[in-house]
Amino acid sequence: MIQRRLTISAAAFAICLGFWTHRGQSDEQPVGKTEAPKDIPQYTDKGELKLPSKFREWIFVGAALGLRYSEHGPYEDEEKFTNVYITPPAYAQFQRTGTFPEKTMLAMAVYRQGKKKPLGKRKLQGAFEGEFLAVELAVKDRANSKDAWTYFDFSPQEGQTALRKSAKAFATNKCFDCHAEHGAVDNVFVQYYPSLRRLQKPTK
Template sequence: MPLLPLVLLSGIAIGELPETSSPPSAAPAVAPAYAEDGSLLRPEGFEEWVFVGASLGLSYSPHKAEYGDEFFHNVYLDRRAYEHYVRKGEFPEKSMLAMSVYKQASKAEGPAKLQGSFEGEFVSLEVAVKDSERFEEGWAYFDFSGGETQKRTAKPFAREKCYNCHAEHASEDNVFVQFYPVLRRLKADAPNESE
């Protein structure tokens, strides 16, 4: 059996190995990008961020029943922000959260009907960005759904459309950590960092 480390190191002189004092980060630097008019560019590849939680039909809206459909929500946190959250327990500047929304679907299959529901038609992509240099409140909210096609850019919503509900109901820094098991769990196990 070949010695794996030797194979991996072949061709690299030992003297060139990087110092190991700071651990290498696997996270590609993802930061919010804006168009000239200040719109946010649709974050590509958000499905490769850290998946923090999902919900079905979750809403504070009193009008929910009128819509009939219950939507699936999938929430992702960009990896750089996630790693910071793991270490410090807070969301750094330039954090981005993406929430993809799907219609609930079910299927009748033969005489034995398939039970339960799955994520059917894609409905929208909503994004939250923490960028205090740009937005007075710190967090800004965007929606990339635009009818048939998804929008490439989106303008921030007015405070009363999105921000206020997040500020009022979200458990931590405008983010609904209470509904995201991956972050919730971290919080519960977080070592007491003295800094």
């Protein structure tokens, strides 16, 4: 009996500890102090952005289907799914102030639509995120760029399947201008991301 009680308190303690550690690493984290290096932009000696390969562990803000302008990316044949993630310290600041801090990174993962395979007599309806095609990055890092935001595309080079390990910044007129014109908040398409949209302060 005593042993059982001990086990229960140990389990309760472990849960509390987990909760604490979890809180310490997420939204409540002070910006710019203790964030892990995976949360801030890293560059090669040539000034190319290194692929932040753990972007899927950032905060997921929204998904879209075929939401793109014709110049945007090489995939014009079918509507693609996109998943957008933001670095946790940037999310925390946006939650507090409605602004994106320096070193914010947003990643947009692009997926082909999954094929609808018949299942016995029943036909599968709808579409799911199939083959992973590319990831594009938006980075706010004035210390390393002449523009407030810089844009990168890590999609595989022609004839390759693996993502690029590093990518060059695009010229302002390729990406920045459309984002500046149509993005709801500071170049970012907040209007399409439910988790950020709900945090927007009402404008008077």
